[in-house]
Amino acid sequence: MESDKEPSQPAEPVQGVNPSASYQTPLSKTSPDAELRSSVTPPPKVPKYRSRRVIIAVVVLVLALGAFVAFLVATTQSKAATKAAQSAIRVVKIGLLEPTSGDNVTIGNDRKRSIELAKKDLNLQNVKIEVVVRDSECDATAAVKGAKELINDEHVVAIIGDDCSTSTLAAAKVTDPAHVVLISPAATSAALTAAGDYVFRTVASDVEQGKFAATVLHKDAISKLAIIHEDGAYGEGLANSVTQNFVALGGTVVDTQVFPQSSIDVVTQLQHIKAQNPQAIYMISGDYSSDTAVFLKINELGLKAALYGSEALKQASWINDAGSVVEGLWITSIPDGTNTFVDHYRSEYNSEPNDYIANSYDAYTALALTIDSGANTGEQIKNALYKTSFTGASQATIKFDKNGDVSGSYEVVVVKNGKFELAN
Numbered sequence: 001m002e003s004d005k006e007p008s009q010p011a012e013p014v015q016g017v018n019p020s021a022s023y024q025t026p027l028s029k030t031s032p033d034a035e036l037r038s039s040v041t042p043p044p045k046v047p048k049y050r051s052r053r054v055i056i057a058v059v060v061l062v063l064a065l066g067a068f069v070a071f072l073v074a075t076t077q078s079k080a081a082t083k084a085a086q087s088a089i090r091v092v093k094i095g096l097l098e099p100t101s102g103d104n105v106t107i108g109n110d111r112k113r114s115i116e117l118a119k120k121d122l123n124l125q126n127v128k129i130e131v132v133v134r135d136s137e138c139d140a141t142a143a144v145k146g147a148k149e150l151i152n153d154e155h156v157v158a159i160i161g162d163d164c165s166t167s168t169l170a171a172a173k174v175t176d177p178a179h180v181v182l183i184s185p186a187a188t189s190a191a192l193t194a195a196g197d198y199v200f201r202t203v204a205s206d207v208e209q210g211k212f213a214a215t216v217l218h219k220d221a222i223s224k225l226a227i228i229h230e231d232g233a234y235g236e237g238l239a240n241s242v243t244q245n246f247v248a249l250g251g252t253v254v255d256t257q258v259f260p261q262s263s264i265d266v267v268t269q270l271q272h273i274k275a276q277n278p279q280a281i282y283m284i285s286g287d288y289s290s291d292t293a294v295f296l297k298i299n300e301l302g303l304k305a306a307l308y309g310s311e312a313l314k315q316a317s318w319i320n321d322a323g324s325v326v327e328g329l330w331i332t333s334i335p336d337g338t339n340t341f342v343d344h345y346r347s348e349y350n351s352e353p354n355d356y357i358a359n360s361y362d363a364y365t366a367l368a369l370t371i372d373s374g375a376n377t378g379e380q381i382k383n384a385l386y387k388t389s390f391t392g393a394s395q396a397t398i399k400f401d402k403n404g405d406v407s408g409s410y411e412v413v414v415v416k417n418g419k420f421e422l423a424n
Helices: 032-039 048-088 102-122 140-152 165-175 190-194 206-219 233-248 267-275 288-300 316-326 339-349 357-372 378-385
Strands: 090-098 127-135 158-161 181-184 199-201 224-230 252-259 280-284 306-309 330-333 389-391 397-399 411-416 419-422
Touching: 090 102, 090 140, 090 357, 102 127, 102 288, 102 339, 102 357, 127 140, 127 357, 140 158, 140 165, 158 165, 158 357, 165 181, 165 190, 165 233, 181 357, 181 378, 190 206, 190 233, 206 233, 206 280, 206 306, 206 330, 224 233, 224 267, 233 252, 233 280, 252 267, 267 288, 280 288, 288 316, 316 419, 339 357, 357 378, 357 389, 357 397
Parallel strands: 090 127, 090 158, 158 181, 181 199, 224 252, 224 280, 280 306, 306 330
Antiparallel strands: 330 411, 389 397, 411 419
């Protein structure tokens, strides 16, 4: 159906406007948009140099933050590495059985200093060795008590000690069944050789010193000898060795007298010796009070004989107490140590290393080397010790035989002007 309206006429085109273009209303001064634009202040132009400063500041800040983060990461990693390294260090505990009280406290203190020096010199990096001390008093009962405490309470895998042969032998009856190594720097009794598979020492047996002493006496043209010694394993063992070797060389032991350890009542024994008219007296003792008492009484009794003694007498304190009475006393002794060790010890402590100090250094060294090589238990340490060999501070080669013994060297010192001098 068609529309009844007239068709519309097309509008005439606006002059100057392209009819095919999109239509846009031109902005005029009076249009609202124009007014809005004219009322807004345009942002100031930022100079180029200021923009660069902002960019540089941002970059510096980013770099600083990055460096700080890197520092935190590195610190964390370092702490973790340190903690891991510390956890990798093994801690092994050993005991030190020494007289730290009583008449022999000086001996114990000297041994401790020697071991501290060895520990410092070795400076192990992969293992930390803790040394726990117990007082032996150089007494059998105290040594057994100390050994039990070290094993049962402290759980040590090895013990350095003791000084005295009797107390060392007593302690060995505790340590050997427990499979804990006992290594003595000073117990020289021949009986220690058969004391157990876990028993060692870094000083030679009195069997060797007995031979050396007998040879010295024989060379000095002594034919009639008297021996006086403290009771116990040390005195008895060395007296027997001197006697056997001296007789084998053609000499005669005219008398042997014994006194209790630490005793100063020795008149009866010395009167008996005087009656036998010996050419020389060989004294075996390691107690300060007894040492002084014996030689003072020899002088009081007018006992005319050449004076000799064992290495335990080489202690400055009692020599000072005895005074001129002991001038000319000859002592068969182990060396104080190598020249290097003696100088090192003297420099460190401003003190002279007496007998067994270098041997104590060697005892710690032997244990430390085996532990550093990986030994952790008493059995492992024992097995490693039998394979150990090194030149010790004591001048001896520390190489243990099947009985845990080492060979030793000896020298003769003489008391001159109140001091020990190496005999010519």
